[in-house]
Amino acid sequence: MANVLTDLAADIYKAAxxxxxxxxxxxxxxxxxxxxxxxxxxxxxxxxxTAPSTVDTTYAPSMTIPEGxxxxxxxxxxxxxxxxxxxxxxxxxxxxxxKNGAGFETIYGDQIAEAMRAITNAxxxxxxxxxxxxxxxAIGTAGTTPFASNIDTIAEVRQILIDNGCPDSxxxxxxxxxxxxxxxxxxxxxxxxxxxxxxxxxxxxxxxxDLQGIxxxxxxGVALHTKGTGTLYDINNGAGYAVGDTDLVLxxxxxxxxxxxxxxxxTFAGDTNKYIVKTGLxxxxxxxxxxxxxxxxxxxxxxxxxxxxxxxxxxAFHRNAIEIAVRPPAMPNGGDSAVDTLLVQDPWxxxxxxxxxxxGYMKSMFDIRCVYDAKxxxxxxxxxxxx
Numbered sequence: 001m002a003n004v005l006t007d008l009a010a011d012i013y014k015a016a017x018x019x020x021x022x023x024x025x026x027x028x029x030x031x032x033x034x035x036x037x038x039x040x041x042x043x044x045x046x047x048x049x050t051a052p053s054t055v056d057t058t059y060a061p062s063m064t065i066p067e068g069x070x071x072x073x074x075x076x077x078x079x080x081x082x083x084x085x086x087x088x089x090x091x092x093x094x095x096x097x098x099k100n101g102a103g104f105e106t107i108y109g110d111q112i113a114e115a116m117r118a119i120t121n122a123x124x125x126x127x128x129x130x131x132x133x134x135x136x137x138a139i140g141t142a143g144t145t146p147f148a149s150n151i152d153t154i155a156e157v158r159q160i161l162i163d164n165g166c167p168d169s170x171x172x173x174x175x176x177x178x179x180x181x182x183x184x185x186x187x188x189x190x191x192x193x194x195x196x197x198x199x200x201x202x203x204x205x206x207x208x209x210d211l212q213g214i215x216x217x218x219x220x221g222v223a224l225h226t227k228g229t230g231t232l233y234d235i236n237n238g239a240g241y242a243v244g245d246t247d248l249v250l251x252x253x254x255x256x257x258x259x260x261x262x263x264x265x266x267t268f269a270g271d272t273n274k275y276i277v278k279t280g281l282x283x284x285x286x287x288x289x290x291x292x293x294x295x296x297x298x299x300x301x302x303x304x305x306x307x308x309x310x311x312x313x314x315x316a317f318h319r320n321a322i323e324i325a326v327r328p329p330a331m332p333n334g335g336d337s338a339v340d341t342l343l344v345q346d347p348w349x350x351x352x353x354x355x356x357x358x359x360g361y362m363k364s365m366f367d368i369r370c371v372y373d374a375k376x377x378x379x380x381x382x383x384x385x386x387x
Contacts, residue, residue, distance in 0.1 A: 005342040005357050012355060015113035016344050024120060024349060025176035025217035026127040026315075030322040030374070032350035033078070036343050039327035041371050044077040078325050078375040084122055085369035086115035092362050108366070115368040116346065116353055123324070123351065124221035127374040128176070131322055132225070132313035132384060133263040134376030136164055136291050138274040140386035142265065142311035146177075147184035154212050157316045157385045164293055164380035166318050174215045177314040181387055182218040214316060226310050228264050228280060229256030233305045235268070236285065240301050246278075246294035250305060251285035260288055265308035265386065271297040274308065276384065291379040312387040321381035326372040328354035338367075 005012065033045055054069050088111045139156045140146055146153050154175065162168060177185075209216060233253035235241065241248060253259070259282040260266070265274050266288075273296045279289035328343060338356040345352045356367045376382060 005340040005355060009342060011109040012112055012342065012344055015109050016116060016346050016353075023179075023218055023220055024124045025174070025219035026124050026131060026221060026322070027120070027324060027349040027351065029174035029176055029215070029217060029317070029319060030127060030324050031319055033323055033325040034345065034350050034352045035327060036352065037327065038330045039080050039371055040330035041080060041083055043327075043330075043371075044079045045325040046077050076375075076377065078323060078373055080325060080327060080371045080373045082123075082126065082372050083329065083369070084119040084372065085367060086118060088112070088115065088366040088368070090364050090366075112355065112366065112368060116344075119353065119368065119370065120346065120349060120351060121220065123326075123372055123374075124219060125223065126221075126372075127322065127324055128219060128221040128313075128315070129223065130374050130376055131315050131317060131382060133276070133278070134291055134322075134379050135276045135313075135315065135317075135382040135384045136160060136293060136379050137296070138265050138276060138384035138386050140311075140314075140384070142309035142386045145180045145184055145312070145387045146314065146385055147181055147188060149188075151185070151188065151211060153385055154214060157383050158212055158214060160383040161316060161318065161381060164383075166321075166381040168213050170213070171215065172319045173213060173316065174217055174319070175314060175316045175385065176217045176219050177385070178222040178312050178387060179218050179220070180312075181314050181385075182216075185216065222312055222314075224310060224312050225263050227307050228258045228261040230254065230259040230281070230307060231256065233260070233281075235299055235301055235303045235305065238301050240303075241295055241299050243296060243298060244294050246290045246292060247287055248290065248295075248305075249285075249287050250281065253281070253284045255282060255284060258282065260307060263313075265311065265384070266290075267306050267308065268297075268299045269304050269306075271295075271299060273297060274386075278379075291382075293380050308386075311384075314385040314387050316383045316385060318378070318381040321378040322374060322376050324351075324372065324374045326351050326370050328352065329369055329371050 137160050140153055231254045233250040236249045236251035260277055260280040262277055262280050264277040267274055276291045277288055278291045281288045339359050340357045342355045353368055353370050358365045
């Protein structure tokens with residue numbers, strides 16, 4: 001029975017190619033850590049990170065070569081805590097019935113395509129949620145879709161990344177936006193004039209162009225962020241806070257239902273920066289944590305903090321700021337009762353799915369599955385364009 005999936009492989013890979021053209025923006029813009037080795041839920045995937053370099057400002061001529069400055073390379077781990085599976089059962093009677101119509105091969109291929117599409121969309125939405133809550137700062141107006149008349153906000157969100165030290169190497173920066181923002185972008189007249197846009201890709205093909213060194217992508221995984229209900233919070237620190245501080249003690253607040261929650265956009269009186277909350281607060285006083293690099297201006301004691309309105313996040317980020325790990329699930333020694341397995345890699349997104357065939361009593365089943373997770377490694381290299 002080892003040829004069950006091999007005989008159907010052509011239809012399965014055709015299904016993968018169909019899924020590869022689905023509208024996802026976060027996955028292809030992120031670093032993909034995909035492999036064929038199995039992983040259990042709770043396993044960790046390691047990545048290496050180097051610390052900032054120290055610049056020598058003096059030198060002394062010598063016949064002895066000076067020692068270099070030791071550098072620390074740290075290992076960070078991404079734990080796979082998410083599991084996705086779509087099971088497709090078939091009985092002998094089902095197969096017999098469909099062979100009199102559209103045919104088994106056509107229908108099961110469509111089912112596998114839809115299964116991979118559903119898993120891809122679930123991963124896309126999951127990564128989107130992690131990414132926007134990890135952003136350093138934001139620009140734009142909550143509740144207002146960007147690009148209504150111009151593309152100026154692209155330069156502004158890029159400035160946040162560049163000011164944070166984000167590299168702008170070609171093809172590494174992306175702005176993943178809602179389809180509403182994408183529609184506004186498409187409707188900007190200058191981008192549809194070939195002589196001004198420099199290309200007919202948007203006018204003729206509907207392809208979102210690279211603008212100001214940032215790849216424009218759309219996603220169906222975007223979700224509205226409903227702000228926390230907290231109000232009237234003030235800084236509670238006699239010395240105030242300096243540039244770079246992330247942990248802020250607040251008091252005097254009214255919690256309401258949720259207080260301050262992760263992902264909220266907050267501002268401080270006298271400071272035009274819009275900060276993203278990493279760790280919220282569900283009490284009248286306590287500490288919130290901002291995403292790195294933290295405060296961009298000094299703030300004094302008793303200064304009032306304001307939570308911005310509900311918003312739809314559009315996310316600008318560097319590819320290396322977000323990593324997605326996907327693996328086939330772990331199996332016991334000798335395998336389970338599957339009669340055949342096949343690992344399929346989506347050629348567009350880079351995600352790997354395992355397809356397993358199981359045989360029962362007058363019934364069979366296809367299981368499309370993976371374990372996965374995502375991590376935002378670098379808050380400084382993520383910024384929000386509010387919508």
